[in-house]
Amino acid sequence: MFESIKRDLSFIQGLLEGDVNHQHHVEYRGLSRLVDVVDLLVESVEQLERRLSELEEYVETIDEDLNELELLCYDDDEEDDEWDHEIEVTCPECGEDVTIDEDDLDDENVELLCPKCHTVLDLEEIDEEDVETVISED
Known part of the structure; x- marks a missing residue:
């Protein structure tokens, strides 16, 4: 997903850099700045996706450990509670x-x-x- 967005942004940046006639227009500078902002947003979202994936793995590991701990603790208690x-x-x-x-x-x-x-x-x-x-x- 991020690769295709980055490819499209690179294409737009190439178009803007190739248009030498309009580089002094306000629209050109605005569009160029907008492409830079979108590029930063894509990088931030990509970093957040990686971090989210790491956290999901960490939570799954903790959940498995907690499940094992519950089985150890509550199995003994169930026998005592009988x-x-x-x-x-x-x-x-x-x-x-x-x-x-x-x-x-x-x-x-x-x-x-x-x-x-x-x-x-x-x-x-x-x-x-x-x-x-x-x-x-x-």
Whole structure:
């Protein structure tokens, strides 16, 4: 595409340079300048096309790498998500069974309330006798 445009511009420039009789006319100088501007635009667009092509290749490479990374990360998570680890705790006040996530046992900011008597259960004081691990599917 750019080669044919450059060839046409060269042809027009040759015509202008060969017309010695009209080189002092305003139209000649305007047309000559216009051909120079079009030549600069063609070169700029050609450079942008090359850069765009390089960027497209780079984005495709990043996309492939990201896809591989997602497969590595999410495949492991999907296996872990198949089974949630929940703990069943018995309320010492009313005897209600309360189910909590196993990860919440390590979090100091979590307050566990009994849904029946609204007693705050202290997760640090939970005995092994009060805990029963329940595995449930999503």
